[in-house]
Amino acid sequence: MFTNTLFLLSALVTLGGAVAVVYSQNLMHACIYLLASLFGVAGLYACIGADFLAATQLVVYAGGVVILMLFAIMLTGGTGNNINRYGLEKVAAMGNKKTYFFAGITAVIFSLVILKILANVLKAQPASVLAANEPTVERLGTILATDHILAFEISSILLLGALIGAAVISRPRKERHD
Amino acid sequence: MNSTVVTYLSQSNEFSAVVKWLTTHLGFDATSLVTFVIFAVASLIVVGALATIGGLGTYAERKISADLQMRQGPNRVGPYGILQFLADGVKMILKEDIIPANADKFTFILAPFLCMVGVFATLAVVPFSSGFMLADLNVGIFYLVGMASLVGVGVFLGGYASNSKWSMLGGMRGASQIISYEIPGTITIVSIVLLAGGLSLKTLISGQGGLPQEWYLFHNPFAFIGFFVYFISALAETNRAPFDLPEAESELVSGYHTEYSGMRFGLFALAEYIEVFVVCGVAVALFLGGYKVPFDLGTGQILVDKLGMDGMIAKNIGQVLELGSFFTKTFALYYVVIWVRWTLPRLRVDQLMTLCWKYLTPIALFNLLGCAVWMYAFDGKSIYSIIFNSAAAVAGNH
Numbered sequence: 001m002f003t004n005t006l007f008l009l010s011a012l013v014t015l016g017g018a019v020a021v022v023y024s025q026n027l028m029h030a031c032i033y034l035l036a037s038l039f040g041v042a043g044l045y046a047c048i049g050a051d052f053l054a055a056t057q058l059v060v061y062a063g064g065v066v067i068l069m070l071f072a073i074m075l076t077g078g079t080g081n082n083i084n085r086y087g088l089e090k091v092a093a094m095g096n097k098k099t100y101f102f103a104g105i106t107a108v109i110f111s112l113v114i115l116k117i118l119a120n121v122l123k124a125q126p127a128s129v130l131a132a133n134e135p136t137v138e139r140l141g142t143i144l145a146t147d148h149i150l151a152f153e154i155s156s157i158l159l160l161g162a163l164i165g166a167a168v169i170s171r172p173r174k175e176r177h178d
Numbered sequence: 179m180n181s182t183v184v185t186y187l188s189q190s191n192e193f194s195a196v197v198k199w200l201t202t203h204l205g206f207d208a209t210s211l212v213t214f215v216i217f218a219v220a221s222l223i224v225v226g227a228l229a230t231i232g233g234l235g236t237y238a239e240r241k242i243s244a245d246l247q248m249r250q251g252p253n254r255v256g257p258y259g260i261l262q263f264l265a266d267g268v269k270m271i272l273k274e275d276i277i278p279a280n281a282d283k284f285t286f287i288l289a290p291f292l293c294m295v296g297v298f299a300t301l302a303v304v305p306f307s308s309g310f311m312l313a314d315l316n317v318g319i320f321y322l323v324g325m326a327s328l329v330g331v332g333v334f335l336g337g338y339a340s341n342s343k344w345s346m347l348g349g350m351r352g353a354s355q356i357i358s359y360e361i362p363g364t365i366t367i368v369s370i371v372l373l374a375g376g377l378s379l380k381t382l383i384s385g386q387g388g389l390p391q392e393w394y395l396f397h398n399p400f401a402f403i404g405f406f407v408y409f410i411s412a413l414a415e416t417n418r419a420p421f422d423l424p425e426a427e428s429e430l431v432s433g434y435h436t437e438y439s440g441m442r443f444g445l446f447a448l449a450e451y452i453e454v455f456v457v458c459g460v461a462v463a464l465f466l467g468g469y470k471v472p473f474d475l476g477t478g479q480i481l482v483d484k485l486g487m488d489g490m491i492a493k494n495i496g497q498v499l500e501l502g503s504f505f506t507k508t509f510a511l512y513y514v515v516i517w518v519r520w521t522l523p524r525l526r527v528d529q530l531m532t533l534c535w536k537y538l539t540p541i542a543l544f545n546l547l548g549c550a551v552w553m554y555a556f557d558g559k560s561i562y563s564i565i566f567n568s569a570a571a572v573a574g575n576h
Contacts, residue, residue, distance in 0.1 A: 028338065029284060035331065055317040055324050063327025063360065067353050070334055074350075137316055137377055 003047055010043025027073050035066045052137045183220045184213050186309030186497075190490050221312060224301055228452050233263035235451035235512070242513065243520045273440035281437065282339040289336035290438065290445035296328030297449045297456065304459050305379045307469045307500035308476060309493075318379040319371065322460065323364055326415070329453060330356035333417070333424060336446065337434035348433025352424035355530060356415055362538035363411030366404045369542075369549040370394055370464045373401065373558070383468035388476070388503070391562035395465040398561050400548035405465045407542050409511075412457035414534070416450060419519035426524060458511035459504070466507050469500040476500045 017037025024030040038061040045054035144152050187193050193212070200208035237252065237260060244251025252259035277286055303318040305311045315321050330353050337349015371377055373394055374385040386393050394401050414421040425433030435446045462468055470476060476499060481492035525533070556564060 026282075028282065032285065032288065032335070051315065051317050052320070055315075055320040058324030059320065059327065063324060063330065064357065067327075067330055067334060067357055070331070070338070071350075071353065074338060 006043060007047045010040045010047060012040070013037070014040030014044060016040075028070070031066060031069050031073060034069070035062060038062060038066070050136055052140055182217075182313055183310050184216050187216055188213075189493070217312070220310070224304075224306075224312060225298060228298075228301055228455065229448065231455055232448045232451040233267060234260075235454065236266065236447065237263045238512070239451075239516050239519075242516045246517070246520045267444070270441050270444035275440045275442065276437075278341060278437050280341045282341065285335050285339035286437075287442075289332050289339055290442045290449070292332030292335065293329050293449040294332075294445050296325055296332060297453045299325040299328070300453075300456050303379055304456060305383060305463050305468055306504055307497050308380070308383075309497045310501065311379070314378055314380045317377045319367055319382065319460070319464075320377050322379075322456075323360070323367065326453070326456070327356070327360065329415075329449065332449075333434050336438070337424075340434070340437035342437050344431045344436045345434050348424045348426075348430045348436070351527065352417060352434055355417070355421065355423065358531065358534045359411045359414035359421075359538075362407050362534065362542040363415060365539070365542035365546055366408040366411070367464065369404055369546040370401065372546070372549050372553060373397060379463055379468075383463055383470065386467040386470055388467060388470040388472035388474070390467075392470075392560070393465060393467040396560065396562060398549065398552045398556075400545040400552060401465070403541065404545045404549075405461070407538055407545065408464070409461060410533075410538060412461060413515065413518065414530070416453045416457055418450075418454060418515055420522040420525050421530060422519075422524060423527060423530060454515055455508065455512060458508045458515065461511055462504060462507040466511075467503075469504040471496070471499045471503050476503075 014037050017033045017035075017040055020033035021030045021037060024033055038057065042054045042057040042061075045051075045057055197208050197212050200212065204211075240262070241251040241259070243249075252262040255261040255265045277283060300322045302312045303315055303322055305314075333356065334349045334353035337345045337347075337352065340346070340349075370382065374382045376382065390396060395405050396402065413419075417424050423433075424430075425435070430436070435443050438446060474480065476496045477493070479492070481487045481495060482489055485492075487495075552558075559567075
């Protein structure tokens with residue numbers, strides 16, 4: 001009962017936020033709706049007992065990514081007018097016949113592919129009962145430090161590269177005096 | 179559902195009596211209903227109490243600053259002016275609510291609530307005592323860090339939506355400061371997590387004892403340095419002086435909440451004061467032994483053994499002692515926060531970033547490494563027990 005309520009609420013927030021992101025005219029508002037959607041996803045993780053993943057979702061997306069997106073939008077002037085100097089809209093209209101047509105075809109193809117992949121899984125295993133809220137932190141830590149150590153290290157090198165790159169780009173350029 | 183206020187109360191006879199009575203009269207198993215009611219009441223108590231603490235925080239701030247500057251401070255409303263915060267609250271509510279004409283209305287209205295939600299959501303895992311915490315999540319401290327970062331979004335959006343230069347600069351400073359100082363703070367938390375071996379606040383506290391030498395603060399030299407790193411980061415994350423650049427009065431009028439008036443401004447202020455309490459509480463839980471009382475008085479076992487008291491009453495007395503222990507330490511830190519604010523001058527922006535990235539972050543990383551090496555080398559023993567045990571061995575083996 002409680003889990004169902006939580007699931008319905010999270011799913012509603014996720015989908016509602018996603019739809020609002022697409023339909024919002026203002027980029028800043030879209031970013032806030034995205035925050036709501038990401039919160040919904042955290043709720044979905046919490047529903048299936050992945051507590052660590054839910055908390056990570058909050059820390060990474062709510063704390064970091066959304067603020068960075070807000071910064072980026074603000075610094076690039078995302079809320080300015082969309083009309084260029086010839087009086088034409090710079091941003092292409094999302095909903096005309098062509099886009100709906102191709103989006104529909106793409107959606108159908110993708111859903112068929114995903115169904116094809118999932119079919120084996122669904123057939124092989126009958127709906128399994130979820131384990132009752134086991135702590136996942138310890139197992140995740142163990143797996144990360146043993147089986148998936150390579151992926152873990154590679155991702156840290158990627159982040160280090162990004163960090164150094166950002167430092168290099170933002171460093172004030174020295175003027176040559178010779 | 180482990181070790182929350184509900185599980186604590188469900189040990190008592192009255193709980194089962196009430197459940198039994200309701201079950202016979204309502205015709206269904208009333209356990210979950212009673213659980214829900216207890217949980218709702220406890221949440222209301224926590225939110226109400228913390229809102230009062232936030233309000234009294236403004237009073238404490240003014241009274242302590244007055245004391246430090248040899249003034250009187252508020253002294254008209256109530257005895258010693260203690261009801262000043264209620265008068266301020268009434269004033270805030272009755273003030274006209276102004277939204278600037280060119281403000282981004284949706285964001286403008288949302289921003290204070292984001293701050294409030296971020297702070298109040300962290301209250302769910304604050305460990306007031308071993309029996310009185312709303313939820314003991316397995317990822318407690320991680321959840322707390324994640325939720326607290328919502329405040330940054332609120333501050334930034336508040337600054338953006340006001341459509342004013344002061345607010346904009348304040349909001350940008352606030353957001354960049356909060357995400358920068360999250361890094362040394364979180365790394366320090368991780369080093370304590372390493373010592374305790376768990377993310378839940380209960381695990382973090384149960385590794386410590388009531389006496390100072392059993393705290394993680396004096397566990398090893400790295401944790402000792404870590405406490406100060408965490409405390410400085412907490413000051414910066416809550417936008418307190420000397421890191422109150424987002425609301426620097428002398429340059430930015432009032433920073434990100436310049437354009438806010440009435441209760442919307444009140445929400446920002448309240449969120450800030452409650453957040454200070456929460457980060458002080460976390461510092462107490464991580465480093466200063468949390469709610470632990472010396473000599474295991476918190477469990478009440480000693481009262482049962484020596485005085486022959488009823489088990490539940492002894493436990494309740496223990497809980498009250500634990501609450502006292504937690505609040506005493508937290509308020510002591512709260513006093514230090516206010517004391518620092520009225521003593522130190524404000525930093526410049528570049529000094530702020532230098533302090534974070536060139537000093538605190540490397541120190542925090544070094545501490546993390548040091549704690550790991552300490553755990554490996556000394557098998558997780560504290561410096562006190564190592565010295566004490568070796569001294570006892572030397573003294574005893576003659």
